[in-house]
Amino acid sequence: MPRIIKHPELRREELxxxxxxxxxTHGYDRASLNDVIAAAGVSKGAFYHYFASKEALLEALAExxxxxxxxxxxxxxxxxxxDPLGRLNALMATSRQAKIETAPEAWALFETLFRPExxxxxxxINLAASKSFSPVLVQIIRxxxxxxxxRTFDPEGVADIVMQFGTATYDIIAxxxxxxxxxxxxxxxxxxxxxxxxYEIALDRILGLPDGSIRIGEPGYVRAVMTARRDNPAETAxxxxxxxxx
Amino acid sequence: MPRIIKHPELRREELxxxxxxxxxTHGYDRASLNDVIAAAGVSKGAFYHYFASKEALLEALAExxxxxxxxxxxxxxxxxxxDPLGRLNALMATSRQAKIETAPEAWALFETLFRPExxxxxxxINLAASKSFSPVLVQIIRxxxxxxxxRTFDPEGVADIVMQFGTATYDIIAxxxxxxxxxxxxxxxxxxxxxxxxYEIALDRILGLPDGSIRIGEPGYVRAVMTARRDNPAETAxxxxxxxxx
Numbered sequence: 343m344p345r346i347i348k349h350p351e352l353r354r355e356e357l358x359x360x361x362x363x364x365x366x367t368h369g370y371d372r373a374s375l376n377d378v379i380a381a382a383g384v385s386k387g388a389f390y391h392y393f394a395s396k397e398a399l400l401e402a403l404a405e406x407x408x409x410x411x412x413x414x415x416x417x418x419x420x421x422x423x424x425d426p427l428g429r430l431n432a433l434m435a436t437s438r439q440a441k442i443e444t445a446p447e448a449w450a451l452f453e454t455l456f457r458p459e460x461x462x463x464x465x466x467i468n469l470a471a472s473k474s475f476s477p478v479l480v481q482i483i484r485x486x487x488x489x490x491x492x493r494t495f496d497p498e499g500v501a502d503i504v505m506q507f508g509t510a511t512y513d514i515i516a517x518x519x520x521x522x523x524x525x526x527x528x529x530x531x532x533x534x535x536x537x538x539x540x541y542e543i544a545l546d547r548i549l550g551l552p553d554g555s556i557r558i559g560e561p562g563y564v565r566a567v568m569t570a571r572r573d574n575p576a577e578t579a580x581x582x583x584x585x586x587x588x
Numbered sequence: 589m590p591r592i593i594k595h596p597e598l599r600r601e602e603l604x605x606x607x608x609x610x611x612x613t614h615g616y617d618r619a620s621l622n623d624v625i626a627a628a629g630v631s632k633g634a635f636y637h638y639f640a641s642k643e644a645l646l647e648a649l650a651e652x653x654x655x656x657x658x659x660x661x662x663x664x665x666x667x668x669x670x671d672p673l674g675r676l677n678a679l680m681a682t683s684r685q686a687k688i689e690t691a692p693e694a695w696a697l698f699e700t701l702f703r704p705e706x707x708x709x710x711x712x713i714n715l716a717a718s719k720s721f722s723p724v725l726v727q728i729i730r731x732x733x734x735x736x737x738x739r740t741f742d743p744e745g746v747a748d749i750v751m752q753f754g755t756a757t758y759d760i761i762a763x764x765x766x767x768x769x770x771x772x773x774x775x776x777x778x779x780x781x782x783x784x785x786x787y788e789i790a791l792d793r794i795l796g797l798p799d800g801s802i803r804i805g806e807p808g809y810v811r812a813v814m815t816a817r818r819d820n821p822a823e824t825a826x827x828x829x830x831x832x833x834x
């Protein structure tokens with residue numbers, strides 16, 4: 343077979359595909375960089391031309407996830423039938439739906455970011471994601487200021503607060519994973535469900551809207567995302583044990 | 589001189605005093621663990637009985653700072669003449685005043701936490717500080733709910749948001765330090781001044797208060813804290829250069 347010269351961008355995407363497939367099958371922590379290189383059928387030298395480390399692979403996969411999510415957002419921004427609040431809620435609904443749908447894959451790839459030793463990587467990936475999403479939020483908030491629906495003097499700051507709301511769930515999730523029991527997970531789910539409702543009302547008020555205007559979650563949303571993590575299908579199907587809290 | 593057996597708690601405090609003095613003189617990053625051990629005049633074995641690492645020393649110093657700050661807060665909690673909003677504002681004013689007064693020492697000790705390589709330590713120290721301060725906030729918020737001043741269903745969640753507001757400034761400060769120029773610092777100060785005003789109004793609204801009720805900052809507060817960092821007194825005294833932003 344003659345040697346085929348591939349476009350570098352294409353080659354990079356293929357390496358990411360192989361890495362993603364391996365991480366999905368074996369989990370990020372269990373798959374080695376050598377496994378990825380073997381599966382991709384490239385030389386080590388060729389691989390390292392694209393990615394300096396296993397961490398760099400995960401970072402690139404996170405960027406790809408963020409890019410795909412952003413692509414879906416464009417039609418919301420372009421929809422002339424949406425007012426700013428409708429646009430914000432459509433953005434939240436799309437993001438929620440995407441999170442539920444990709445949850446099994448996302449956990450397999452990114453669960454490792456909630457381990458204490460990966461905090462720096464989590465922070466870096468999170469910062470990059472915020473940088474991508476903030477401008478979209480700022481654009482919508484500005485539209486709401488222009489038409490008088492929203493009331494704030496600092497659209498960028500409010501966008502940052504929204505991104506912080508997402509980041510703030512880190513400690514709750516990390517604690518549940520560190521604990522490891524069903525009871526730990528149940529406490530985390532209850533805390534997160536409550537937190538989503540608080541963030542909805544907080545954001546309503548920060549933007550000068552009546553309580554109940556903004557919809558970040560929906561009933562069962564947090565549970566759907568969190569329980570998608572269990573890799574044992576039998577366990578996922580079973581009703582979660584009710585945690586005793588005293 | 590006969591060997592004096594000291595109480596372990598006292599010995600530990602003395603080691604912290606020596607470490608603090610050295611870190612203040614030379615900066616945390618430049619002082620070595622051996623310097624601390626030499627200054628304290630103890631054996632390595634004795635030292636490691638108390639602290640496993642230089643990081644552990646810094647963590648213990650942060651705990652001591654937090655403990656001292658909390659001690660000053662008790663009289664606000666006990667003051668019968670303060671209503672819940674007055675109590676919250678007194679808490680903010682005390683914390684603001686303490687931050688201005690301790691800023692030169694705090695920077696010398698803790699500036700290192702804003703370096704990327706110390707993110708894990710920052711997160712650990714920050715989590716511990718939040719754990720100490722959150723109950724105080726929750727107590728005051730509950731009082732405001734009881735007397736009908738505040739309006740929220742989740743006092744613990746609101747306390748967490750307040751602590752997040754503090755943490756959220758991390759990236760702004762880390763970026764200014766990484767940049768290193770006067771212009772970077774000036775951008776950070778302006779961003780933080782604006783952010784303080786946003787957090788005030790955000791917290792007003794989250795608690796169902798009229799805009800302008802809660803006072804987190806005061807004019808010049810951020811600048812006072814940030815410029816206290818410069819270790820060259822001549823430079824501190826000079827008027828900060830106005831940054832050009834284009």
